[in-house]
Amino acid sequence: MTDETTEFQTVLLTPQEVLHVWPSIQGDIDKALSHGIDEMSVFDLFKDAINGTVFVWITLDPDSKIVCTTTLRFLTQKNVKTCQIITNTTNGVSLKQVEADHRLFEDFAKKNGCSHLQVWGRKGWLRRLQTLSSRQGNKYKTQYYVFDMEI
Numbered sequence: 001m002t003d004e005t006t007e008f009q010t011v012l013l014t015p016q017e018v019l020h021v022w023p024s025i026q027g028d029i030d031k032a033l034s035h036g037i038d039e040m041s042v043f044d045l046f047k048d049a050i051n052g053t054v055f056v057w058i059t060l061d062p063d064s065k066i067v068c069t070t071t072l073r074f075l076t077q078k079n080v081k082t083c084q085i086i087t088n089t090t091n092g093v094s095l096k097q098v099e100a101d102h103r104l105f106e107d108f109a110k111k112n113g114c115s116h117l118q119v120w121g122r123k124g125w126l127r128r129l130q131t132l133s134s135r136q137g138n139k140y141k142t143q144y145y146v147f148d149m150e151i
Contacts, residue, residue, distance in 0.1 A: 008067065008093075010059045010101050012108070018049045018056050025058065025069045028089035036120075045071060045086065054086065055108070059098050067091050068098045072105060074112060082116040082148075083109030102132050106151050117149045 013021060030042040048054035049071070059068035071086040085105065090098065109117055119129060119140065129140040134151045141148055 007062050008059050008098060008100075010057055010068075010098070010104055013049075013056045013058060015050045015052055018046070021056075021058065021066070022046060024066055025056070025089075028069055028091055029071065029087050032087035032089050040086070048073065057101070057104070059101060061093070065092075067093045068101065070101065070105070072108070074114065075118070080116060081112075081114045082118050083112070083114040084118045084120065086120075088119075099132070103135075106134055110151055115150060117151055 026042055026046070029045060033040060033042055033045070045054055049056050053073060055072045057070040057072070058066050059070075061067045068088070068090050070088045073084050073086060075082045075084050083105065106117060117134070117140075126142060132149070133139050134149055136151070138150045
């Protein structure tokens with residue numbers, strides 16, 4: 001699944017592709033996870049990606065250099081299935097440059113039966129997420145710095 005409407009190309013990796021690319025993205029993912037409370041290690045995330053319970057997306061620049069890595073997983077509660085954005089790293093580009101990826105993640109979530117997108121993050125994400133909305137115009141809402149958007 002790709003988006004070729006910008007100068008960047010975003011690709012969902014298969015578990016086999018994750019094995020191949022992991023050495024290039026592990027450091028950025030580990031850095032992103034370091035902002036948490038140690039609830040997940042980079043090795044845990046790697047194992048889940050290989051097992052198909054975490055989804056790894058990479059964004060490539062025109063020279064096929066990885067400039068963004070995003071990891072997602074599904075959370076299923078009794079009445080709601082959510083797609084959680086676990087990490088979103090950039091390498092040499094601003095988040096604004098890869099903002100179009102958000103639509104891909106929304107479409108992926110809906111295709112997989114999710115009704116919400118969530119970002120669990122620090123307070124600084126509030127400013128960044130305010131500019132995003134779902135195709136229906138819904139915005140992220142702060143819930144204990146768990147940002148949730150109905151899709």
